[in-house]
Each structure stands twice: as C-alpha cells, then as structure tokens.
Amino acid sequence: MREITYAQAINEAMSEEMRNDKNLIFIGEDIGIYGGAFGVSKGMFEEFGEKRVRDTPISELVITGCAVGASMTGLRTIVEIMFSDFLTLAMDQLANQAAKNKFQFGGQGSVPMVLRAPGGSGTGAAEQHSQSLEAWVAHVPGLKVVIPSTPYDAKGLLKTAIRDNNPVVFLEQKLLYRTKGEVPEREDDYIIPLGKADVKRKGKDATIVTYGRMVQISLKVADEMAKEVIDIEVIDIRSLVPLDKECLINSAKKTGKVLIVHEACQTGGFGGELVSVIVDSDAFFYLDAPVKRLGGLDIPIPYNPGLEAQVVPTEARITATLKELL
Amino acid sequence: MKLSKEIHKELYLKMVQTREFEETAARLFVEGKVHGTAHFCTGEEATGVGVCSALEVKDYILQTHRGHNQGIGKNMDINKMMAELLGKATGYCKGKGGCMHIADFSVGSLGANGIVGGGMPIATGAALKQQYNNEKNVTVCFFGDGATNGGAFHESLNLASVWDLPLIFVCTNNLYGMSTHINRSMNIEDISIRASGYGIKSISLDGNDVVKIYEETIKAKEYVLKNGPMLIVLNTYRWMGHSKSDPQIYRTKDEVKEWKEKCPVKRHKKYMLKNKIMSAVEIETLEKHAVRDIKAAVEFAENSPEPQIENIFDDVYAD
Ligand SMILES: Cc1ncc(C[n+]2csc(CCOP(=O)(O)OP(=O)(O)O)c2C)c(N)n1
Ligand SMILES: [Mg+2]
Numbered sequence: 285m286r287e288i289t290y291a292q293a294i295n296e297a298m299s300e301e302m303r304n305d306k307n308l309i310f311i312g313e314d315i316g317i318y319g320g321a322f323g324v325s326k327g328m329f330e331e332f333g334e335k336r337v338r339d340t341p342i343s344e345l346v347i348t349g350c351a352v353g354a355s356m357t358g359l360r361t362i363v364e365i366m367f368s369d370f371l372t373l374a375m376d377q378l379a380n381q382a383a384k385n386k387f388q389f390g391g392q393g394s395v396p397m398v399l400r401a402p403g404g405s406g407t408g409a410a411e412q413h414s415q416s417l418e419a420w421v422a423h424v425p426g427l428k429v430v431i432p433s434t435p436y437d438a439k440g441l442l443k444t445a446i447r448d449n450n451p452v453v454f455l456e457q458k459l460l461y462r463t464k465g466e467v468p469e470r471e472d473d474y475i476i477p478l479g480k481a482d483v484k485r486k487g488k489d490a491t492i493v494t495y496g497r498m499v500q501i502s503l504k505v506a507d508e509m510a511k512e513v514i515d516i517e518v519i520d521i522r523s524l525v526p527l528d529k530e531c532l533i534n535s536a537k538k539t540g541k542v543l544i545v546h547e548a549c550q551t552g553g554f555g556g557e558l559v560s561v562i563v564d565s566d567a568f569f570y571l572d573a574p575v576k577r578l579g580g581l582d583i584p585i586p587y588n589p590g591l592e593a594q595v596v597p598t599e600a601r602i603t604a605t606l607k608e609l610l
Numbered sequence: 611m612k613l614s615k616e617i618h619k620e621l622y623l624k625m626v627q628t629r630e631f632e633e634t635a636a637r638l639f640v641e642g643k644v645h646g647t648a649h650f651c652t653g654e655e656a657t658g659v660g661v662c663s664a665l666e667v668k669d670y671i672l673q674t675h676r677g678h679n680q681g682i683g684k685n686m687d688i689n690k691m692m693a694e695l696l697g698k699a700t701g702y703c704k705g706k707g708g709c710m711h712i713a714d715f716s717v718g719s720l721g722a723n724g725i726v727g728g729g730m731p732i733a734t735g736a737a738l739k740q741q742y743n744n745e746k747n748v749t750v751c752f753f754g755d756g757a758t759n760g761g762a763f764h765e766s767l768n769l770a771s772v773w774d775l776p777l778i779f780v781c782t783n784n785l786y787g788m789s790t791h792i793n794r795s796m797n798i799e800d801i802s803i804r805a806s807g808y809g810i811k812s813i814s815l816d817g818n819d820v821v822k823i824y825e826e827t828i829k830a831k832e833y834v835l836k837n838g839p840m841l842i843v844l845n846t847y848r849w850m851g852h853s854k855s856d857p858q859i860y861r862t863k864d865e866v867k868e869w870k871e872k873c874p875v876k877r878h879k880k881y882m883l884k885n886k887i888m889s890a891v892e893i894e895t896l897e898k899h900a901v902r903d904i905k906a907a908v909e910f911a912e913n914s915p916e917p918q919i920e921n922i923f924d925d926v927y928a929d
Contacts, residue, residue: 309742335742341772346765349731350738353749356720357670357739376762380725381732387925388711389721390703394928425926449928 285466291324293435293467294400294456297442298325298362300473302332305360308446311338311347312364321366322402322461344373348399352382352451355397362446367413368403368455371420382451383426394449398442402456404497404547405585405596409458414585414592416496416548421453422524422557428452428478429524433499435465437522440476448478457497479526483535487517490541490609493532493558495521498545498597505602514610524554529561536567541609542575547596550579578605611825618878618887619896620663621820625655625875626900627688628679632850634904635678635695635709639854643912644695648709649676653849656874657782659683660823661750661842664831665718668747670736672729673722674782675710676848680752681722686714692907698914705917706925726787727753727762730779734766737775737839748776748831756787758801767808767839774838778830779805781841782817784848789860805841817846818874821881846874 288296302308310328312320316339319326329337340347344365351361365374378399385395405414422429428450432438438456445452468474484499485506492502499520506516517535521528536542542562544555555577562568562575580596632650639648651658654676662671662683673680681691686702694701695709702712713721720736723729733751740747757763758781770777783801785792798804805812811833815822823844834840847869851858882888888896 309738338773341765341768343765343769345762346731346734346769349728349762349766350735350769353720353732353735353737354739354742355735356732357736359735359739359742361735376725376728377731381723381728385721386928388703388707389713389715390701390706391925392702392713392715396928428927 285468287464288435288467289462289464290435290438291322291461293439294324294442295326295328296470297439297446299328299331300470301443301446302336307358308360308362309336309338309354310362310364311340311351313340313342313347313366315339315364320364322458324461325364344370345377348374348377349381351397351399352377352385352395355395356385356393360446361397363397363399365399365401368401368417369412369415371401371417374399378421378427378451378453379424383424387426395451396449398445398452398454400454400456402458402461404457404459405592406459408587408589408592410587411584416546416580418455418524419548419552419554422554426451427525429455430478430522431455431457431496431524432522433457433460433496433520435463435467437476437482439467440474441478441522444475444478455496459497460500463500478523479528481519481521481528481531483517483531484520485516485518487515488539489515490543490606491517491519491535491539492543492545492602493519493521494545495524496547498547501597501599502545502602505599505606508603509606516606521558527561532558532561533565533567536562537570540570540572542571543602543606543609544575544577545597545602546579548580549582550577551582553579555579573609576605576609578602611828613821613824615887617663617824618882621659621824622878622882622893623896623900624659624663624682625820625878626897627903628655628659628682629875630900630904631678631682631688631691634908636850638696638908645697646708647853647855648695649853650850651676651679651848653869653874654782654784654817654846655679656820656823656878657780657817657844657846658752660820661780661827664824664827665750666747667718668745669831670718670720670749672720672733672736672749672751673712674729674752674754675722675724676754677712677722677752681712681714681719684719685717686712686719688903688907689910693911693914696911697916698911699917700910700914727757727760729753730757730762730766733777734769734775737770737777738773740776746835748778748834750778750780752780752782754787755781755783755785755792755801756790756795758804759795767805767810767841770839771808771810776834777839778827778834779839779841781843783843783845786848786852786861788852791860802841802843810839810841811837812841812843814843814845817844818872818877820874820878
C-alpha cells in the first residue's frame, strides 16, 4: 500500500468529500492561499476556489457560529481552528449552540459540521498552543469527539465525520502531521465508523487504552516489552464520543490489567471516564490489579524543550507504570 | 411606499396578538402555569412585527430571548408557542426548550437564543448559505442593545461585511440590558454608529412606528441583497420587567409612564383611523380576533399532554 502523511490523509479526506458534495464548504483562518497554519489544506484553495475554501478574519466565535448557521440551513461545513487551544473562543457556539441545537428546538434540524483543530504539546509552542482539551468537549452531550492516531484512521474517520449529521469535534495531533502510514489508493473510498475502537496491537498480559499521539508511544513501549516476553495489548479508542465501551471491557477481561494513557492533564481528564467504564462493568471481576491511569502532569505545558518533554507521559513513565501493574 | 389595507391589518393584528400573548403569559406565570423564566416584549411589538411582516417564508430570522413579537411576526403557530411556554409535548420544542428556544424552521425562524448575542454568528452562516446558493432571500438577526457590547456582535458585523452577506442586523434598543442603562454600558448614544467601524450602512428608527419599520425593512432587504449587510437600530422601550423576577429598582415609574404614552399599538390604530384605512368597528373586530386567538392558544396548551421521560434521549443526536 502507498504511504502518505497524516496531514495528507486529512487533506485527501476533505478534498474527496468536497468533490463528492457541492454543498460542503471549508472555512477557517489562513486555510486558503496560505494552505493552513500546518499546511494541511495545501492545494484546496486552488482546486475548489474561494467560494468553497474561505479564509476568514481571526474571529473564532463567528467562524464557528457561521458553520452552525450554514449547516443548519442546508450546507455542510468544515471549520479549521488553528490551534485547539482557541476552542476557548469558539466555545459558546460549539457548546451552547451547535451541541444544543437539535435538542432545544425539538428535533427540527441538525448541524452537520466538523470542527477540526490540532492539539498536543511537543512543538515548543508553550502554554497557550499545546493543550489537549478533549475532555472539555467530550463532556457536552450533542457533540461527537474524534482523535485519530494514524494517517489511515485520520482519513477514514474524517470522511465519516464529514458525512455525519452531528457536530463533530475532530482533534488532530500536531506532532503526527508529518508521520507517514499506509493508506489505500485514492479511488478506494473507505470510511471508518465513529465509535469503533481499534486494537492496534494484540496482547494478553496487559492492556493499554489510549488515543492520539500516545498510541504511537504506547506501541513503542509494547515493542520494547515484547523483548522481555511481555505481551501488551494496545487499544486506540479513536472516538471519545461515541465510545466503544465493549472493546475496552473485553480487553480488560482478557488481560486483567489495564493502564489508561493520555497526554491531557490527568485530573478531570478523559482517562477517568475510561477507568470508570471498566470498573463499572463485569470486567471488574476479572481484574488482577487496580486500573492505572497515566496522564499529563497537572500543569500548563512549559516552553523549555527539556521540561516540555517530561510533563506528558513518556516511554519511560509508561514502561514504569506498566511494570508496577504487572 | 403606500401599504395596502391588508398589510395594515396584518401588522395591527399581529401587534395585538403579541400584546395579548405577553399579558396572558404573564398571568399564567402568576397562576404558576408557566415556570422558569420568560422575557416579555410588551411595548416593543412594532419591532419584531414590523420587520418580520416584511419578510418571506424563505427569509430567515434569528430571534432573541424577548422575541414573541418576532415569532408572531414571522407567522409562527401561536398554539405551539404557548404550548412550549407551558412545557407541553405539543410545543415547538416538545417542551424541552421553553420560551428562550422557540423556533420554527418551516416558517424561517432559526430559533430564539438564551445566550445574549448567540444568534449573530449563526445568522452569518444562514446568510452565507443563501449567498452560496444565489437565493434571493435574506437573513435577519435580532438582538438587544446589550448584545452590541459583546464580541459576537463585532465579529459578526465584520465577517458579514467582508463577505457581503445578505444579512440585516436588527438591534432592538430598549435602553436597558437587564438593569443597566445604555449610558452606563457604552459611551455612545446612537448605537447605529457602531456599523461604521465595519464599513456597513446603518439607520436608526423610531422603534414604535410599525409602518416605518415595515417600509424600511422592505428597502433593507433589497439593499443587502445588492450591497451586503446593514444595521437597523429600533429605539423602543420594554414596559414590563426584564424577566419574571425583576424588582425594577433601576428606573422610575415616570419613565415607564412616559413610554407607555408612546404605545406602538395605539399609535398604529390612530394612524389607521386618521388615514381612514380601517374603521373603528373593523379595528375592534381585529382586537377581538386577537383575544380569541390567544385564548384558544391557552386552551390548546392546557389540554396538551406533558412530555414523557421515555423520550428524553430523543434529539440529542441526529441519525
Ligand atoms: C451571554 C449572556 N450573558 C448574560 C445573560 C443574562 N441576560 C439575559 S438577557 C440579558 C439582558 C440583555 O440585554 P439586551 O441585549 O439589551 O436585550 P433585552 O433583554 O433588553 O431585550 C442578560 C444580561 C445571558 N443570557 N447571556
Ligand atoms: Mg435591551
């Protein structure tokens, strides 16, 4: 199979969907001529024109609200928010408008929009450009929340998100944009349903449940541990809402030992929810040890690269925590 | 522009219906049949009615929390409005939204909003869709004076301006945002000058003159389809408290009295009599009609079933 980057996969998903659906538009800051702050939308302005790929003023609130209004009335909209940290500025339109729209109006309409935003640390962008805020949005009923970890997943999940009739928050990972992976040829219109976790590595001794960039790090840890004949299963939940609870529960039953890993600050992070899914189920009776979770430290992301690298789960910390568990 | 008798009739009927709707709803509150909160637009009837009567079904409106005049103006079903206030399953939002979320997509109302200024960004999107499809229709976004101090107002005017959207921003300036008079929340007296910062046209009108408001909306529609957005400020006054629980310690009884003398409903009636558009008898017939409509709406609402908890997960997500 050919290999493309995570960023190219996202570009292909958007471009293919825009070719197939004339009612799909794309709006955001510097996504047009410039090709996006991370270059994700390169070439789209040239292909689809300024009517469909729309550069906006630096106004996250109205950009998001504009997508709500356009999507309520018959278009489909992709919004790019340059950094997921700027969700703070879009939050009213996302949480109070998009998410509530269908319910509060008695089911009259729907809001088929995708809000794409990159998150995560590791680029030296410091406190206001490095956060992982997925728990904020996962907490709002009415939104769906997706975080892909590979180019293959990014493309398949984004196509599904675009076709979904709900507001979907699609959180990309800055550090994965340039990573490569196998993706089927362009003609192969594959999609991945939201709410289906993926077992990225099968194992029997312990389970790591994770998502986003931490999937790649967890896989490295698992490979290392395999050398010590320890067999780790790595589950990528891929979508937080809807969540594939069954997959987690089955794996917990199989291995009896579970570690949850995410980059976001541990306190109030989505990991707490994942722990609860497992211990609230009959998997509880199969556990050989308490379910562990490993999140980022409860601090803002610092600038200095040496510091920055140590405040989110590292291979070493994941390995150490797994060993405690085993 | 000379309005037909039919239009005058429509404007007057809708204003009286609004007046009656609000007074009735306020009474139902006292009787404990409406709970939560409600924001009444008594005194401001001419704004929503005048603007919306000048629109077509395919023109969209974004309503405010104080928007019963806007809904009635846009030909929403009064029965379903009242049922929603009473939280009934037959209401516009199946009893799940209440008076701050009344909407009727079938007549072009994209909904009221509980967030001050919340409708403005959404309006840009609705107008973008109209422009995208080369429709000959416009979006009208209502909001209060208070909302013009929020970021949504400024971001929305700017975006609408740079994209030339067919969007009419309508500010109902009733002098107060809850308890705060505009002279304590902004250092300008004429809100319409805010438009100039975004390079768009604006006008400031007597918000109690339903005829003028109707005429200017017709013109504005044509204008925004050709030139992009504009701002209309309608200067008026709310007679009742901000919401159900307002002790009104921030304004004098004299001020309220003064404005009551400028009643938009009476003014229109006088205008019609003076210009011999309708006779006193015809007008009285319309008034009776309005009273009957609201009474019927209350009956409909009271006889409607309560929503059931079994259906509570409906409409959180679309299929
Ligand atoms: C964002 C936000 N802030 C505050 C409120 C509480 N609130 C509801 S209506 C209102 C006053 C709004 O004033 P204005 O925009 O002038 O409209 P009016 O009520 O006068 O019609 C306030 C403060 C709210 N609903 N939303
Ligand atoms: Mg006001």
